[in-house]
Amino acid sequence: MQTIRLATQQDAAAMPDIERSSGEAFRKIPNLAWIADDKVTSQERHAALIRLGAAWVSRDASNKLTGFLTAEVREDVLHIWQMSVRSDQQRKGIGRNLIQAAENWARAKQLVAMSLTTFRDVPWNAPFYASCGFQDVDPHFYSVLQSTLEAERQAGLPIEQRCAMIRLL
Numbered sequence: 001m002q003t004i005r006l007a008t009q010q011d012a013a014a015m016p017d018i019e020r021s022s023g024e025a026f027r028k029i030p031n032l033a034w035i036a037d038d039k040v041t042s043q044e045r046h047a048a049l050i051r052l053g054a055a056w057v058s059r060d061a062s063n064k065l066t067g068f069l070t071a072e073v074r075e076d077v078l079h080i081w082q083m084s085v086r087s088d089q090q091r092k093g094i095g096r097n098l099i100q101a102a103e104n105w106a107r108a109k110q111l112v113a114m115s116l117t118t119f120r121d122v123p124w125n126a127p128f129y130a131s132c133g134f135q136d137v138d139p140h141f142y143s144v145l146q147s148t149l150e151a152e153r154q155a156g157l158p159i160e161q162r163c164a165m166i167r168l169l
């Protein structure tokens, strides 16, 4: 059984390993296989996002962390920075439950939308988020999406394969 709760500072240490494990999924995609060996978000960055109050973790019956979602409120929108589920725990509904936890929280805070950037054609990216109610949006719609895509371009991500998505609440 999996449970979802708000992340605490103690969770930050386990999060880089979860992201590293989750990235194994990209080995199946030849032109994105490099992501599996790319650097992951630091423990310090996770700790900083947890401090802002919009980060969730999933854990299994033995209390081991299996996944996380980190986000940040900007201009009344909950922007999702990263979501990862351990490779041996994927496709069990944890990702969907993490999104649901974030959405419940955003609704309770009366935020107007949730947003993210992701790969357009990777099955567990844009098509998955579309199945959670997100829609493709012009990044000019919202400055955080525009600046995030620009930072991704500068970091060397293949920007033509990225898209911006939003879910109005």
Ligand SMILES: CC(C)(COP(=O)(O)OP(=O)(O)OC[C@H]1O[C@@H](n2cnc3c(N)ncnc32)[C@H](O)[C@@H]1OP(=O)(O)O)[C@@H](O)C(=O)NCCC(=O)NCCS
Pocket: 022, 023, 025, 082, 083, 084, 085, 086, 089, 090, 091, 092, 093, 094, 095, 096, 097, 117, 118, 119, 123, 124, 125, 127, 128, 131
């Ligand atoms: C995205 C991610 C967090 C989803 O977590 P998850 O626990 O596997 O998600 P769920 O089980 O709730 O649903 C996953 C859905 O994505 C799609 N999906 C996931 N993996 C897939 C695969 N290998 N092939 C095809 N579709 C896949 C399916 O639609 C699946 O739903 P289904 O199993 O009901 O068909 C996880 O795949 C992951 O960590 N990926 C690597 C990191 C990443 O891409 N993060 C997102 C960055 S924007």
